[in-house]
Amino acid sequence: MEPIRIFYFSDVLCIWAYIAQVRLDELNTTFQDKIAIEQHFVSVFGTAREKLENRWRDRGGLQGYRDHVQEVVKKFNHITVHPEIWTQVTPVSSTSCHLFLHAIRLLEVKGLVERSQPVFEKTIWAFREAFFTQLADISDRKVQFEIAENLGLPIADIQAQIDSGEAYAQLSKDFDLVKEHTVTVSPTLIFNEGRQRLNGNVGYRVMEANIRELLHNPAGEQSWC
Template structure:
């Protein structure tokens, strides 16, 4: 049986464009099934939220301006609902806490459990306006998912989860990724990033599936 096409998928859990992309990635998995393998990784976009907003959005309303931007960005996508309170009453300090816990779940259980948990974290923030930089919030979400928080926290206590996260961050920098989400297709033969439409994403992946791995794609 032919090996699946590898798609390395880099996101930040607080990024609205990754939240919008969630439905597209789900559909891609549904359409192509065993022909592809999406490997989830994390990148540092919102590692220091307050510094990011207070500098990059200083002249544009800071948190209030950024909140309006996020709501407007998501308004055209019915599958990406956004709570009006995010970046207003709900202001996570960092995405790194969530990322570390997701790597911890992956180490304690497996990649699929971590992928499921990532969706729950995103839903908690974008739909329920919970602060997913808060360890107590994350512990509750993990327990509600039926996972053993003690086993998960063990991989944090011994440093393995943080090491795995740092590897993700370092590779993202080495690849010079320009934004979240980023799709690295077929070991770097193609890179797509940002608000890529589903048909564009599907066409690029199908093109790679048609061509042998030792032949450059014309896309």
């Protein structure tokens, strides 16, 4: 049986996606070759600073959003965030991160990095952790290269994927997928060729139940429920 294909859309600056990573890891551990999770990006924080300043203007501005994030994180014991998240450092945009990460994925596709290691997923997590715990301005290209260097990735090859336009093309594909599936929330999981979706802060058991239902009722078969 072909693995169940799952589209996973997230924004690298989204606290909910940061929280949800442990659930993705558990899905991959539980189902292994029965599922194939394809990570894509949705630019919820494409204009991060401007968006937060405008939307939180009447609720304390960036300080209000910081307090909101801190309250959210208190409900989970598997992650931490810096006390001054979003206030001391406010990235301009997640889009530059997504472009850079697509360049990393192209290195995998082209065999320019070791394929036995999940380099793309590892780098996504490194970006999130750098921002949420260390207040690294991951929208800044210099910071992006520093993270890549720390992971032992070939800097010149990453730059080549960006300079050639190939990373932009991959990012554009994400924009098209976001439109096609009307994705507005980070994170969003889409199953069953778009017929099922889970938006936002969804618990692991709900994700697992959706996958098990698809495994027990393959495409083309009717389920009484």
